[in-house]
Amino acid sequence: MKKKIVSVLLCATMVTGLAMGCGKSSDSSSEKTSDGKTKIRMTYWNNEDTVKTLLDYLEKEVPDVKIEFQFIDNSNYDTVVDTQLSAEEGPDIICESPASALKHAKLGYLEALDDLAADYSTAGTSVYGYNGSTYALPGISWFEGTYFNKELFEQQFPAKFISEAVDQTRGWFYSLLAISTLLFNKAPYENVIVLGHVQDADGQKMSKSKGNAVDPFDALQKHGADAIRWYFYENSAPWVPNRFKDEWVSEGQRKFMGTFWNTYAFFVLYANIDNFDATKYQLEYDKLSVMDKWLLSKLNSLVKFVDTNLENYKITETARALEDFTDELSNWYVRRSRERFWAKGMEQDKINAYMTLYTTLVTLAKISAPMVPFMTESIYRNLVCSIDKNAPISIHLCDFPKVNEQFIDKKLEETMDDVLDAVVIGRACRNSTNIKNRQPIGKMFIKADWKLDEFYTAIIADELNVKEVEYTDDVRAFTSYSFKPQMKTLGPKYGKLLNAIRTALTEVDGNATMDKLNESGSFELNVEGQAIELSKDDVLIEMTQKEGFVASSDKGITVVLDTNLTPELIEEGFVREVISKVQTMRKDAGFEVMDKINLYVSGNDKIADIVNRNAAQVKTVVLAQDIITGKTAGFEKEWDINGEKVTLAVEKLA
Numbered sequence: 001m002k003k004k005i006v007s008v009l010l011c012a013t014m015v016t017g018l019a020m021g022c023g024k025s026s027d028s029s030s031e032k033t034s035d036g037k038t039k040i041r042m043t044y045w046n047n048e049d050t051v052k053t054l055l056d057y058l059e060k061e062v063p064d065v066k067i068e069f070q071f072i073d074n075s076n077y078d079t080v081v082d083t084q085l086s087a088e089e090g091p092d093i094i095c096e097s098p099a100s101a102l103k104h105a106k107l108g109y110l111e112a113l114d115d116l117a118a119d120y121s122t123a124g125t126s127v128y129g130y131n132g133s134t135y136a137l138p139g140i141s142w143f144e145g146t147y148f149n150k151e152l153f154e155q156q157f158p159a160k161f162i163s164e165a166v167d168q169t170r171g172w173f174y175s176l177l178a179i180s181t182l183l184f185n186k187a188p189y190e191n192v193i194v195l196g197h198v199q200d201a202d203g204q205k206m207s208k209s210k211g212n213a214v215d216p217f218d219a220l221q222k223h224g225a226d227a228i229r230w231y232f233y234e235n236s237a238p239w240v241p242n243r244f245k246d247e248w249v250s251e252g253q254r255k256f257m258g259t260f261w262n263t264y265a266f267f268v269l270y271a272n273i274d275n276f277d278a279t280k281y282q283l284e285y286d287k288l289s290v291m292d293k294w295l296l297s298k299l300n301s302l303v304k305f306v307d308t309n310l311e312n313y314k315i316t317e318t319a320r321a322l323e324d325f326t327d328e329l330s331n332w333y334v335r336r337s338r339e340r341f342w343a344k345g346m347e348q349d350k351i352n353a354y355m356t357l358y359t360t361l362v363t364l365a366k367i368s369a370p371m372v373p374f375m376t377e378s379i380y381r382n383l384v385c386s387i388d389k390n391a392p393i394s395i396h397l398c399d400f401p402k403v404n405e406q407f408i409d410k411k412l413e414e415t416m417d418d419v420l421d422a423v424v425i426g427r428a429c430r431n432s433t434n435i436k437n438r439q440p441i442g443k444m445f446i447k448a449d450w451k452l453d454e455f456y457t458a459i460i461a462d463e464l465n466v467k468e469v470e471y472t473d474d475v476r477a478f479t480s481y482s483f484k485p486q487m488k489t490l491g492p493k494y495g496k497l498l499n500a501i502r503t504a505l506t507e508v509d510g511n512a513t514m515d516k517l518n519e520s521g522s523f524e525l526n527v528e529g530q531a532i533e534l535s536k537d538d539v540l541i542e543m544t545q546k547e548g549f550v551a552s553s554d555k556g557i558t559v560v561l562d563t564n565l566t567p568e569l570i571e572e573g574f575v576r577e578v579i580s581k582v583q584t585m586r587k588d589a590g591f592e593v594m595d596k597i598n599l600y601v602s603g604n605d606k607i608a609d610i611v612n613r614n615a616a617q618v619k620t621v622v623l624a625q626d627i628i629t630g631k632t633a634g635f636e637k638e639w640d641i642n643g644e645k646v647t648l649a650v651e652k653l654a
Contacts (some may be wrong), residue, residue, distance in 0.1 A: 003095065005165045013066055027217075035212070037063075037064055037065060037066040038064060038065050038066065039066050039068060040065055040066070040067050040068070040092045041067075041068045041070065041090075041091035041092050041093070041094065042067055042068070042069050042070070042091050042092065042093040042094070042095075043069075043070045043071075043072055043077075043081060043091045043093075043094050043095065044069065044070075044072070044095050049562075052075050055069055056601075057122050060369070070091065077096070078096070078100060081096065081100075082333070084583065085104060085109045090109065092653045094390065096136075098127040098128060098136070101128055101136035102127075102128070102130055102135070102246060103245060104135075105128075105131075105135035105136075106130060107131040110135040110136070110257070111135075112133035112134065112135060112437075113133075113134050113135060113136065113137060114133055114134055116137060116331065117134035117137060120137060120138060120183065120185070121181065121182060122186035123181075123182070125137065126137060128226065136173065136595055138182050141397060147190075148258060150468040152215065153506075156490055157188065158180070158186065158187055158188050158189050158190055159188060159189040159190065160186075160190055160191060161189060161190065161191035161193055161195075161313060162176070162189045162191075162192055162422050163192070163193040163238075164193045164194070164195065165194075165196070166194050166195065166196060166197065166446060167197070167198060167358040168238065169194070169195070170469050173192060173194075174335055176188045176189065177189075177392070183513070190326065191313055193238055193239075193240065193313055193315075194238065194239045195240075195650065196236075196238065196239050196240045196241040196242060196244050196413065197241050198214075198241070198243075198407045198489075200214075200243065200244065200245075200246065201243055201245040201248075202243075203241070203243055203420070206244075208411075212622060214244055217399065219244075219246075219249075219413075223246070223249050223250070223253065224374070225247055225374060226257060226373070226374050226375050227250075227252065227257060227370040229258060229372065230252055230253065230256060230369060230371060231244075231248065231249045231252045231253075233315050233316065233318075233371055234252055234256070234316060234319035234320055234323060235248070235252070235316075236316060237315075237316050238315055238316070242531070244340075255323055255327070256319075256322065256323045256326055257372060257375060258331045258569060259326050259327060259329075259331075259493065260326050260330075260364070260368070260375070260379075261375065261379075262330065263326070263329055263330045263334055263361065264379050264383075266334060266341075267354075267357050267361060267383075268382070268383075269342040269593070270342075270354075270593075273357075273593060273594065274346065274350075274353050276346075277387050278354070278358045278387060279387050279388055281351055281354070281355055282355070283356065283359055284353045285406075285407070287348060287352060287515075288352050288356065289349065289352060290412070290455060291333060291336060291337060292352055292353070292356040293407075293409060293412060294333075294409075294412050294413065294416050295329070295333045295356055295360055296356060296359070296360070296404075296407045297407055297408050297409045297410075297412055297413055298325060298328065298413060299325070299359075299360050299363055299364070299407075300403050300404050300405070300407045300408050301408055301410075302321060302322070302325050302364075302367070303363065303401050303402075303403050304369055304403045304408075305318075305321050305596075306318050306321065306322065306367045307367075307400065307403070307437065310370070317370060318371075320369070322364075322368055323372070325364070326364070328420075329360060329364070332420070333357075333360075334357070336463075337353050337357075340352075340353040341353055341354070341594075344525075353495075354600055355484050358383065361379065361383060361618055362383055362384060363401050365379045365380050365383070365395060366380070366395060366398055366401050366402070367401055367441065369395045369396060369398075373395075373396065376395050377394060378398065378490075379394050379395075379396075380394075380395035382525040400599075403476060406480050415452065415456060416456075418448070418450055418452060418456075419456050419460055420461055421554070421555055421557055422446055422448070422460050422557060422559060423460055423463045423464060423530075424467070424554075425552050425553070425554050425555075425557055425558075425559040426444065426460070426466075426552075426559045427552065428552045428554075429550045429559055429560075429561045430464065430550075430561065430650045432550055432552070433550050433563050434563070435563060436573070436577075436642075437465060438465065438573060438576035438580060439465070439565070439569070439570075439573035439575055440465050440467060440569045440572045440573060440574070440576075441464070441465060441467070441561055441562065441563065441569070442467050442468065442561070442564065442566065442569060443466065443467065443468045443469075443470065443561075443562040444460075444464060444468070444470070444560070444561050445467040445470050445472050445475060445478065445559070445560040445561075445562075446460075446468045446469060446470070446471050446472070446557065446558070446559055446560075447471075447473065447474070447475050447555045447557070447558040447559075447560075448471070448555060448558070450558065451471045452471075458524075464561075466561070466570075475558050475560050476511050476545070478545055478546050478549040478551060478560045479530070479543055479544065479545050479546070479549075479551045479560065480510035480511050480543075480544050480545075480546075481510035481511065481513065481514045481541055481542065481543055481544065482505075482506075482510055482541075482542045482544050483510070483513065483541060483542075484502065484503040484539065484540040484541065484542075485498055485501050485502050485505065485537045485538070485539060485540070486537065486538050486539055486540055489537055489538050490534075490538050494532065494562065496635065497527055497528065497530070497532070500527045500528055501525065501527055501532065502595040503529050503532075504525045504526075505525070505539065508523075508525075510544065514541070517536055520610070521535055521536065522534060522535045522536075545560070547570055548562065548563055548564045549562055549563065550563055571613075571614075573642065574607065574610045574642060574644075575610060575611070575614045575617065575618065576611070577641045577642060578611055578618065578641065578648070579617075579618060579621050579622060581637075581639050581641065581648055582599060582618075582622045582623060582624075582648060583621075585635060585637055585648060585649075585650045586622070586650055588637075589634075589635040589650060589652070591650070591652055594620065594623070595623065595653070596623050596624075596625055596652070596653040597622065597623060597624050597625070597634075597651055597652055597653060598624060598625055598626045598627075598628060598633070598634070598651045598653065599611075599619075599622060599624040599626070599627045599628070599635065599648070599649070599650060599651070600627075600628050600629070600631060600632040600633055600634070600636070600648065600649035600650070601627065601629045601630075601646065601647075601648060602629065602630055602631055602632050602646070602647045602649070602652070603638070603645065603646050604642060604644055604646035604647075604648040604650075607641060607644055608629040608630070608646075611627060611629075612627065612629065615627050621652075625653060632647055632648075632649035633649055633651045634649050634650055634652065635650050635651070636648065636649035636650075636653030637649075637650040
């Protein structure tokens with residue numbers, strides 16, 4: 001009596017074939033049960049409970065077949081099967097090793113499975129071949145997941161991607177590839193994300209013996225899972241070894257997670273004050289300000305960028321884009337829109353600000369959720385679930401946001417980029433002069449290949465605290481250039497003439513020489529009767545500025561600030577400093593945002609006079625009902641304001 005051997009990849013069609021008699025010799029009839037079912041006997045050596053679950057499944061799929069299962073302990077399996085087969089009492093289906101299958105095929109116990117083997121690769125079935133036929137099929141240990149979820153498996157195979165450390169190239173990546181090739185003649189995955197190793201701060205392999213190993217549970221306890229995940233995402237490409245240091249994790253946490261959370265907290269603070277409910281309003285694009293439209297354009301461009309990059313497994317690029325956007329959201333949009341949230345009532349512009357920021361925060365949380373799942377879940381639950389009972393109960397049950405192409409305005413984004421570039425360069429100018437940001441400056445000059453309209457120009461002026469912005473094609477009236485010899489290039493060529501060249505460079509017309517360099521790439525000097533040609537590589541170039549002016553250049557943009565301060569500008573600087581100090585005191589005293597106060601100024605007549613001359617402005621900004629000089633009450637503190645000592649006090653009104 002010939003029997004069939006089958007791999008652990010048992011299929012219902014095979015069982016059906018046996019039921020029709022292919023498991024017996026052609027001159028025999030199939031054995032029947034009392035209820036008329038075809039009886040098939042099977043042995044197996046592995047997990048008994050697993051196989052019983054398989055049998056339950058087959059009973060439903062092939063109701064006309066009754067499988068009698070015999071579990072044989074692995075230690076005795078070969079002996080028992082050999083005895084059964086030699087006595088012609090063996091099962092219809094047995095599961096065994098390639099060596100045993102070949103042995104039993106040679107002894108004539110097995111029936112050829114050529115038709116079924118056609119569905120497998122030649123490489124997978126070659127080890128089961130004998131005398132031109134295949135007598136067994138390849139299998140894997142954990143067949144139940146493949147078998148019981150056949151449709152699901154076929155839908156999800158091959159995997160979109162797998163990920164492991166680089167040391168698993170052979171043990172994981174290759175093993176999967178080899179097995180899948182044997183079974184299905186195709187790769188088991190479409191993409192591989194290889195992870196580099198984690199090293200210590202000095203780039204050394206972590207080792208307990210070296211004492212440089214970091215306990216992951218200690219790190220998780222200290223920083224949280226989100227922060228550590230984020231660090232590895234944005235620090236470098238996945239396949240590059242990552243150096244680990246607590247301070248670096250904290251820095252990444254501050255730049256993205258901290259900024260995101262603070263922006264969210266800002267919204268919650270004022271939304272609670274105004275009892276703002278986003279479900280009661282609509283985002284009406286036509287009514288939005290330029291800043292709102294810019295933010296929504298950047299947001300939808302970001303969604304498109306993140307979706308595309310995650311689809312292509314570009315993790316680091318995605319993380320850095322999220323970080324850059326969050327910085328602009330907080331330090332540009334929110335900072336420039338704060339006064340809109342402070343407005344009384346619920347006017348349309350305030351609604352626009354709330355809805356724009358709400359939409360942005362929710363969308364940003366959703367696209368960041370795969371990377372920082374816990375923080376985004378908290379933000380989503382509070383922003384969305386608290387007001388919309390029909391919303392998914394978790395951010396991880398939400399669909400990934402769809403891009404609203406109508407909101408994307410690339411021209412607007414480019415224009416705002418020009419504004420930001422000018423502001424950054426302008427801030428560099430201010431910082432080089434040690435003039436405080438709250439001190440107004442009279443005039444600013446911009447040289448660039450663009451000229452912005454009045455709206456955007458006003459933004460630049462406000463950001464840099466200047467009274468007037470002028471666009472110019474020539475900044476020569478305020479700037480020049482100085483030149484010094486580049487020792488590493490001039491030394492080998494003109495050794496003994498270096499000092500003479502240095503002297504000659506101090507005497508050239510800076511602007512004219514720079515023009516010559518830009519036009520032809522070189523200029524000529526007469527040094528001790530010798531003509532010497534110098535290129536940009538031969539000199540060190542520095543921009544210099546006329547006294548009372550400061551200049552800076554980058555990205556083809558030159559910004560010049562007039563740093564000459566009039567008495568009026570100086571007084572305005574004092575007013576802004578006083579307002580800043582009072583706002584700090586309100587916060588330190590624990591006052592609510594909308595609390596009314598009395599303001600006291602004592603100990604400095606000069607400051608008191610300035611405050612009184614500008615009382616209307618001060619009262620409006622700090623919510624002061626009265627300004628009292630010469631005494632203090634309430635919460636007081638001494639300050640140094642531009643070199644002037646003064647005591648300020650704030651008193652909350654009932």
